[in-house]
Amino acid sequence: MTTAQTPDVQPTPLALLLLGRGADPASERGVDCPGDLPSPSDPGLVERARAAKERLGEKVFVLGHHYQRDEVIEFADVTGDSFKLARDAAARPQAEYIVFCGVHFMAESADILTSDAQQVILPDLAAGCSMADMATAEQVEECWDALTAAGVAEDTVPVSYMNSSADIKAFTGRHGGTICTSSNARRALEWAFDSSGGGGRRVLFLPDQHLGRNTAIRDLGMAPEDCVVYNPHRPNGGLTPEQLRDARMILWRGHCSVHGRFSLDSVREVRERIPGVNVLVHPECRHEVVAAADRVGSTEYIIRALEEAPAGSKWAIGTELNLVRRLAKRYAPEGKEVVFLDRTVCFCSTMNRIDLPHLVRSLESLAEGRVVNRITVDEETAHWARVALERMLALP
Numbered sequence: 306m307t308t309a310q311t312p313d314v315q316p317t318p319l320a321l322l323l324l325g326r327g328a329d330p331a332s333e334r335g336v337d338c339p340g341d342l343p344s345p346s347d348p349g350l351v352e353r354a355r356a357a358k359e360r361l362g363e364k365v366f367v368l369g370h371h372y373q374r375d376e377v378i379e380f381a382d383v384t385g386d387s388f389k390l391a392r393d394a395a396a397r398p399q400a401e402y403i404v405f406c407g408v409h410f411m412a413e414s415a416d417i418l419t420s421d422a423q424q425v426i427l428p429d430l431a432a433g434c435s436m437a438d439m440a441t442a443e444q445v446e447e448c449w450d451a452l453t454a455a456g457v458a459e460d461t462v463p464v465s466y467m468n469s470s471a472d473i474k475a476f477t478g479r480h481g482g483t484i485c486t487s488s489n490a491r492r493a494l495e496w497a498f499d500s501s502g503g504g505g506r507r508v509l510f511l512p513d514q515h516l517g518r519n520t521a522i523r524d525l526g527m528a529p530e531d532c533v534v535y536n537p538h539r540p541n542g543g544l545t546p547e548q549l550r551d552a553r554m555i556l557w558r559g560h561c562s563v564h565g566r567f568s569l570d571s572v573r574e575v576r577e578r579i580p581g582v583n584v585l586v587h588p589e590c591r592h593e594v595v596a597a598a599d600r601v602g603s604t605e606y607i608i609r610a611l612e613e614a615p616a617g618s619k620w621a622i623g624t625e626l627n628l629v630r631r632l633a634k635r636y637a638p639e640g641k642e643v644v645f646l647d648r649t650v651c652f653c654s655t656m657n658r659i660d661l662p663h664l665v666r667s668l669e670s671l672a673e674g675r676v677v678n679r680i681t682v683d684e685e686t687a688h689w690a691r692v693a694l695e696r697m698l699a700l701p
């Protein structure tokens with residue numbers, strides 16, 4: 306369980322709902338961040354951010370997730386995916402303040418992995434992740450009860466994607482499971498099924514059904530029938546005890562609202578529009594999209610693939626638009642054509658909540674000695690989440 310501390314403003318109950326505590330994911334959009342913010346039209350914002358960061362010096366370390374806006378990335382000391390950023394923060398013990406430009410579960414992970422002397426700040430409390438919100442602690446406990454009643458819990462190993470709340474990570478640690486990222490999901494599943502690892506007969510994969518299914522089918526050679534989907538909104542997940550028993554992968558019914566948008570039509574359309582294009586997608590995309598793509602990989606993989614791509618090559622990328630636009634701009638001078646896989650413009654709306662006014666407010670408050678929007682994870686939750694994260698770090 307986490308708390309967000311805001312000494313100068315009181316977040317509204319609605320804002321707290323966005324932080325993965327029983328929220329309706331549909332409610333993520335259109336909610337104002339509480340508190341006073343500099344005006345977005347203030348022409349001095351860049352200078353104000355620069356001045357506040359300079360005043361803070363080594364005391365502050367700004368992390369920028371790949372899906373953040375350019376105006377925010379400009380102030381990031383490091384960029385990366387959520388796990389890399391949390392580790393970067395832990396490797397900077399002299400930084401008292403970690404400003405995490407990303408979403409809530411990422412700030413939680415940073416708090417779990419950094420020392421007690423470091424404080425993690427999320428510039429906008431409304432920057433939650435709709436996927437993480439799709440698996441609440443209560444729902445996952447109910448699921449485990451259903452698995453226990455069906456007699457399958459004891460040989461089921463939970464594997465949770467990094468994109469989950471601290472509560473879910475702690476659940477995973479308590480029940481002998483591991484965390485995974487989109488880069489090491491294959492190794493995590495192999496470990497879970499291995500008798501010298503998790504030793505499971507089946508895996509409960511949380512909360513992204515697509516990453517779980519894609520990894521099971523593409524990397525472990527399972528059949529689609531080996532996977533069942535647990536729907537937390539139906540009694541016993543909508544599954545019979547036999548279905549639970551026979552399954553090798555019990556996939557939580559969660560998904561990323563950004564990657565879930567790409568469809569087979571997007572792939573067909575881009576192939577027609579750009580002959581010779583390479584379709585490269587993130588494994589959070591639906592299975593049919595992944596199956597139709599030329600290459601599949603994490604954000605770090607996508608960045609590397611474009612870096613290594615020959616001049617004159619053409620790429621349609623199925624991941625968040627801020628990153629795709631940045632890569633398109635970076636590689637255009639080298640003659641690499643990079644386009645967004647979908648014709649419709651679509652950012653991650655919650656990632657996009659972190660903008661220059663929010664960053665300026667965080668930095669200026671810190672420079673004045675006030676910590677706004679601190680994210681903390683309680684010790685018990687942090688302990689078990691760390692157990693699951695350490696299992697991931699020990700993966701062969």
Ligand code: SF4
Pocket residue numbers: 372408433434435436437468561562563564625653654655656
């Ligand atoms: S891109 Fe998807 S998984 Fe990432 S923060 Fe946004 S909703 Fe969550």
